Amino acid sequence: MAVLYFALSGLDLLDGLSELDKEERQHIINWIYSLQILPGNDRDEQACAGFRGGTTLASCRGESSCDTVSQLDCGHITMTYTALASLIILGDDLSRVERPAVMAHVAALQCPDGSFFSTRGGSENDMRFMYCAAAICYILQDFSAINTTSATKYILNSMSYEGAMGQGTHLEAHGGSSYCAIATLHLLGKLDSSLSRTQRERLVRWLVERQSGGGLQGRPNKPPDTCYAFWIGATLQILGALDYLDTAALRQFVLSTQDPITGGLAKYPNSNPDGLHTYLGISGLSLLRKDNLKPVDPALNISQQALSHLHQLHKNISKNSTVPC
Amino acid sequence: MRVSLEVSLISMGSTANNITTEENTTRAPGEEHDDSLDDGSDGEAWVFYRERKEWADITPVPQDDGPHAVVKIAYTDPFTDVYDYLRAVVVKGELSERALYLTEDAINMNAANYTVWQYRRKILRHLGSDLEQELNFCREMIEMNPKNYQVWHHRRVIVEWLGDGSKELKLTEIIFSQDAKNYHAWEHRQWALKTFKLYDRELDYVDLLLEEDVRNNSAWNQRHFTISQTTGFTKEVIQREVEYTKAAIAKVVDNESPWSYLRGVVQHCEGSLASVGDLWEWCQKMHDEGQCSPHLLTFMLDLMEDRMERQPDLRPTLLKRCLEICESLATKYDRIRREYWRYIERNLSHRFGA
Numbered sequence: 168m169a170v171l172y173f174a175l176s177g178l179d180l181l182d183g184l185s186e187l188d189k190e191e192r193q194h195i196i197n198w199i200y201s202l203q204i205l206p207g208n209d210r211d212e213q214a215c216a217g218f219r220g221g222t223t224l225a226s227c228r229g230e231s232s233c234d235t236v237s238q239l240d241c242g243h244i245t246m247t248y249t250a251l252a253s254l255i256i257l258g259d260d261l262s263r264v265e266r267p268a269v270m271a272h273v274a275a276l277q278c279p280d281g282s283f284f285s286t287r288g289g290s291e292n293d294m295r296f297m298y299c300a301a302a303i304c305y306i307l308q309d310f311s312a313i314n315t316t317s318a319t320k321y322i323l324n325s326m327s328y329e330g331a332m333g334q335g336t337h338l339e340a341h342g343g344s345s346y347c348a349i350a351t352l353h354l355l356g357k358l359d360s361s362l363s364r365t366q367r368e369r370l371v372r373w374l375v376e377r378q379s380g381g382g383l384q385g386r387p388n389k390p391p392d393t394c395y396a397f398w399i400g401a402t403l404q405i406l407g408a409l410d411y412l413d414t415a416a417l418r419q420f421v422l423s424t425q426d427p428i429t430g431g432l433a434k435y436p437n438s439n440p441d442g443l444h445t446y447l448g449i450s451g452l453s454l455l456r457k458d459n460l461k462p463v464d465p466a467l468n469i470s471q472q473a474l475s476h477l478h479q480l481h482k483n484i485s486k487n488s489t490v491p492c
Numbered sequence: 493m494r495v496s497l498e499v500s501l502i503s504m505g506s507t508a509n510n511i512t513t514e515e516n517t518t519r520a521p522g523e524e525h526d527d528s529l530d531d532g533s534d535g536e537a538w539v540f541y542r543e544r545k546e547w548a549d550i551t552p553v554p555q556d557d558g559p560h561a562v563v564k565i566a567y568t569d570p571f572t573d574v575y576d577y578l579r580a581v582v583v584k585g586e587l588s589e590r591a592l593y594l595t596e597d598a599i600n601m602n603a604a605n606y607t608v609w610q611y612r613r614k615i616l617r618h619l620g621s622d623l624e625q626e627l628n629f630c631r632e633m634i635e636m637n638p639k640n641y642q643v644w645h646h647r648r649v650i651v652e653w654l655g656d657g658s659k660e661l662k663l664t665e666i667i668f669s670q671d672a673k674n675y676h677a678w679e680h681r682q683w684a685l686k687t688f689k690l691y692d693r694e695l696d697y698v699d700l701l702l703e704e705d706v707r708n709n710s711a712w713n714q715r716h717f718t719i720s721q722t723t724g725f726t727k728e729v730i731q732r733e734v735e736y737t738k739a740a741i742a743k744v745v746d747n748e749s750p751w752s753y754l755r756g757v758v759q760h761c762e763g764s765l766a767s768v769g770d771l772w773e774w775c776q777k778m779h780d781e782g783q784c785s786p787h788l789l790t791f792m793l794d795l796m797e798d799r800m801e802r803q804p805d806l807r808p809t810l811l812k813r814c815l816e817i818c819e820s821l822a823t824k825y826d827r828i829r830r831e832y833w834r835y836i837e838r839n840l841s842h843r844f845g846a
Contacts, residue, residue: 171563194560201558223607226556226579233585235614239607288610291645328716328756337720338679339713368839372790375832376748387748388707389673411832 168202168220171195172249173446175256179470180453180460184256196259199250201225204242206268214275215287216268217242218250242272243286248299251306256473260480266307273300274312281314281321282335293334294325298347301354302467308481315355322348323361329387330369342377342385345370346398350466353405371408374399378412382420392434393424393444396451401465404454414455421448538570541577546590552576553583571601582611587618596629603637609646616650623654631663638667644676648683657688665697672701673710682717694718706740709749716756725760733757738774745778746785755794771795786826789817793836800844807844814840 175195178184187195202219206212215237219225224240247269254261276284276296283296290296297318304310325332325348331340332348349370352358362370377383382391383399396417403409424433424444431440432448453463462471469477541547554576557564567575574597581591595612598605616626627650633643651657664681667674685691695718701711715733723729734757740750758771775792796810815837822833 174563195562198558198560198562222555222557222561223575223605224579224582225558226553227583229583233583235582235585235587235611238614239582239610243606286606288607289613289645289649290606291641291648327713328759329713329752333713334675334679337682337713337717339675339710341675372832375829378828381828386673387709387752389709408835411829411835413828413831416828 168199168218168246168253169249170442171199172253172256173442175253176469176473177446177449179256179473180449180463182459182461192257196254196257199253200263202246202250203263203265204240204268205265210271212237213268213271215241215272216265217244217247217272219243220246239288241287242269244273244276244283244296244299244303245285247272248302248306251303252467252469252473255306255477255480256469258476260483261307264307266309269303269307270309270312273303276300277313277318279317281317281319294322294332294344294347294351295334297321298351301351305354305467306477308484310355315357318355319352319357319361322352326366326370329373330366331373339386340373342374342383342395342398342402345374346402349402349405353466358405367406371403371406371411374403374406375408375411378417380420381413381416383412383417390435391420393421393432393451394434394447396421397447397454397468400451400454401463401468404465409454414457418452418455418457421452424448540570540573541594542573547577550577550580550584553579555579574598574601578608578611587615589619591615592619592621599633603633603640604642606642609642613646613649623650626650627654627659634663634667638671638674639676641676644680648680651684657684657690660684660688661690661697668701672705672708675710678710678714682714685718686721691718691722702740706744707747707749709752712749712753716753725757730757730760734771745783745788748787751787751791755791784820784825786821786829789821789825793817797840800840808846811840811844814844 175184178186199218202222202225204216204219206216219240220243224236227236228240251261251264254264272287273283275287277300278284278292281297282292282294283300284290284292285296285299300313301318304313321335322332324336325334325338325344327333327337327340329340331342331345333339333341334344338344349358352361376387377385377395377399379391382393383395384391385395385398400409400412400417403412421432423436424438424440425431426433426440429440431442431445433440434444449460450463450468452458453460454465456462463469464471464474467474467477541550542552552573555572574594578594578598581588581594592612592615595608595615598608599612602608615621616623627647630643630647630650633640634647637643647660647663651660660680661684664677664684667677671677685694695715698711698715698718701708702715705711719725719729719733725733734754737750737754737757741747741754772792772795775788775795778788779792793814796814800807800810800814818833818837818840822830822837826833
């Protein structure tokens with residue numbers, strides 16, 4: 168599902184979605200919905216709702232399936248976020264999303280310390296899934312499922328002595344987790360109230376210092392890597408400080424990781440391209456507004472155009488419904 | 493030209509593992525692939541499960557991609573074979589030794605498939621399996637896939653079941669010998685230290701790592717963590733750490749990590765930044781000797797900013813000095829960040845100007 172999102176959002180930013188005809192778009196939308204888990208009304212079952220990552224177990228539900236299947240065939244918070252993002256990019260109206268079940272799935276994954284697991288079957292918990300939870304809540308316009316106070320506390324506790332965020336308390340400050348933290352606060356509408364002026368200044372300084380030899384590194388004294396063009400770039404954009412980077416040098420670095428034969432972008436120059444670095448490189452370049460790419464929204468990591476479609480859906484929902492969604 | 497979304501994922505690297513996909517992402521760029529495992533072209537030939545007598549009672553369950561598959565993966569035959577049998581035993585709810593063995597094959601083909609790891613844990617619990625042996629299996633998987641989230645999570649769960657963290661420091665040290673900045677290993681080590689109270693030799697270990705590479709930011713972070721969990725940053729500890737960090741800076745001045753650490757340590761002081769020993773004089777001496785590392789200059793800016801906050805009468809002199817330093821950073825010593833230093837000039841002028 169995440170791979171689909173990279174492909175779709177990448178195509179969108181390249182203004183290439185029109186290459187998919189209406190029929191093909193509908194096939195993809197149907198495929199995404201086929202990965203939605205449809206539980207009953209049981210709260211415990213709903214905790215396993217959301218979207219699957221792929222079709223590995225999709226054929227296992229049926230008359231002959233047992234408890235093992237329902238325990239293993241659970242939604243995954245990252246796949247739920249990327250499914251919803253992909254649907255929006257394709258222009259879907261999210262009407263087939265089982266909202267109460269998806270929100271129950273997100274709620275069930277929050278830990279007492281405010282962070283999130285990824286799936287009921289058992290996983291690690293860290294800042295990545297915090298971001299996915301916030302993005303899902305924003306897309307569905309429903310923050311009631313999560314404890315935003317403990318989530319904010321977890322984020323602030325993850326700020327290390329360096330002034331940026333690690334994956335959790337005491338862990339090393341990192342570009343990816345800093346993005347997840349700041350994007351979450353922004354999506355929750357708590358960015359300005361959560362960071363003091365000093366904290367914000369120190370964070371901007373740390374982010375700007377990640378520029379090394381043109382590219383951006385994820386941590387001090389590590390080599391620059393294409394994907395941080397988005398993780399660090401988008402965090403700075405949200406903080407209104409993207410222009411403090413040498414954007415020309417950054418662009419040059421990202422473009423230098425292109426493979427001239429297969430296309431695509433890689434982590435470093437002269438290494439193999441992959442879907443993640445290709446998409447995040449394009450998304451990072453979009454932030455710089457120097458190439459012919461559609462503008463990207465730094466908080467949800469979808470095109471501004473897709474975000475406008477989402478906002479229109481939000482308007483339609485609040486116009487038509489008499490109960491909060 | 494129609495764009496097809498059929499993507500061949502054989503060439504995808506382990507970076508996709510970082511997003512915990514279930515697709516077949518078998519190796520990272522440059523990582524050696526064990527061909528004997530999935531296509532029988534080298535070493536031992538692969539025996540398909542569908543040809544194994546002991547599996548004759550199981551009907552494999554094919555993957556259902558629906559009528560219009562998207563991001564279709566070009567699975568190898570052995571991969572399809574293993575996962576068809578995995579689906580079959582999951583549907584049956586079989587929690588047996590042979591199912592455990594099957595999960596090992598499934599994991600070797602895609603160590604990022606979190607569902608297989610969950611199923612494996614179900615089986616282990618049901619069978620009451622030898623968890624020490626499982627720790628060995630886990631160690632092998634970690635050594636082969638050190639940047640995979642699922643292997644580290646599995647390790648943590650098994651260690652929790654055993655209630656024994658005695659092997660965890662050694663395990664992470666093995667990983668650090670290959671990559672001293674592996675984030676997963678540091679996260680695991682911090683968890684083990686906290687859970688089993690194993691801090692005794694940690695500062696010594698950090699010293700060793702910093703001897704090998706004074707630029708290892710993870711080791712500096714670990715130093716801060718260890719002290720915060722043990723003695724805390726008392727006045728004596730702060731003094732000791734300041735001297736330790738100054739010595740590290742003397743080795744390599746242009747190294748961000750110890751400067752960050754120094755800032756972090758003195759932040760624990762109740763008084764002003766410059767009240768800890770002779771930090772200002774020490775910086776000034778290096779500057780006078782011609783040292784122009786941006787980290788030194790930035791630290792001096794921070795010391796002056798702190799002083800301007802507390803002593804308004806010093807603002808005119810110090811602000812002038814600050815603006816000179818910003819100018820030198822923007823035009824000479826840290827040109828890549830010139831836009832940022834221009835911003836800092838404006839910011840300081842606004843806050844401390846007349």
